[in-house]
Amino acid sequence: MPEGRLVIGNKRYSSWSLRGWLLVHLAGLDVEEVVIPLAGGSTPAIKAATPAGLVPYLEHRGAAAWESLAIAEYCAEIAPGLWPADRVARAQARSVAAEMHAGFRGLRMNMPMNLGGHFPGRGRAPEALADIARIEAIWAELLGVHGGPFLFGTDFGAADAMFAPVVARFLTWEPELAPASRAYVQAVRTHPLVARWYDEAALEPAEWLLEKYENPA
Ligand SMILES: N[C@@H](CCC(=O)N[C@@H](CS)C(=O)NCC(=O)O)C(=O)O
Structure with a gap:
């Protein structure tokens, strides 16, 4: 018997x-x-099913959590390993997760997530490229300090979850990326949960396709 529900949008x-x-x-x-x-x-x-009119929305054992960063903190209370054990690394992980949550609008507006789309070379507005430069700097620093393949070492954690949709955007829009960023993109894409999300997205019905994401301007 499930202990709650997670309301999400479609995976594509x-x-x-x-x-x-x-x-x-x-x-x-x-x-x-x-x-x-x-x-x-x-x-x-979505408006009818969630407090803020947005997904994701989690109900679990009497608790309700919305906003992805709040969901991260709720999940990390149950699975503390989602954040690094080291205090200094944990501060770094929370900071980059919060930076992702609060920003990178240029990337999000110009390169929307579409797991089935392939738009190489497009979407490269200056504000998107500026966001990508900052994201690559974050990744380069963390992968350098913690040794990869994920941002804080060998385990895929909350910070990686926050950046997973960026990986998906990069696979669809193919901006120029440094070799270290490309290796991180592959590590995230092949993580079993990310692979499962992609597989399930591919099974969604054609009626859910939206023109604005399938044929972006
Ligand atoms: N800040 C929110 C953003 C959530 C959000 O914008 N979700 C989008 C879907 S990706 C949404 O629910 N949009 C409303 C809609 O499409 O009806 C979070 O961190 O969870």
Whole structure:
């Protein structure tokens, strides 16, 4: 019997849902998955099912959590290994997760997540390229300090979950990336949970496809 539910958008497009879903699965929560197809903004069914009108939204054993960073903290109470054990590294992990949560709008607006899309060379607006430069600097520092293949070493953690949709965007839009970033992209893409999300996205019905994401301007 599931101990709650996780409300998410459809897997092809919902980048924030990917974060929440990864965190919940990494923490091993037993929750029912409720998938609502995105309508391209202000989806009535999402408004009706969630406190803030946004996915992901988690209910678990009487607790409710929304906003992906709050879901990360909730999951990390149950699975503390989602954040690094070392205090200094943990501060770094929380900071880059918060920076991701709060920013990178240029990247998000110009290179939307579409797991089935392939738009190499497109979307390279200056504000997207500036965000990508900052993301690559974060990745380079963390991979250098902690040795990879994930941002804080051998385990895929909460910081990696926060950046997983960026990886998906990079695979779709193929901006120029440094070799270390490309290696990180591959490490994230081949993580079993990320691979499972991609596989499940590929099974979504054609009626859920949205013109604005399939044929971006
Ligand atoms: N800051 C929120 C952002 C959540 C968000 O914007 N989710 C999008 C889907 S990826 C959403 O629910 N949009 C409303 C809609 O499409 O109806 C979080 O961290 O969870």
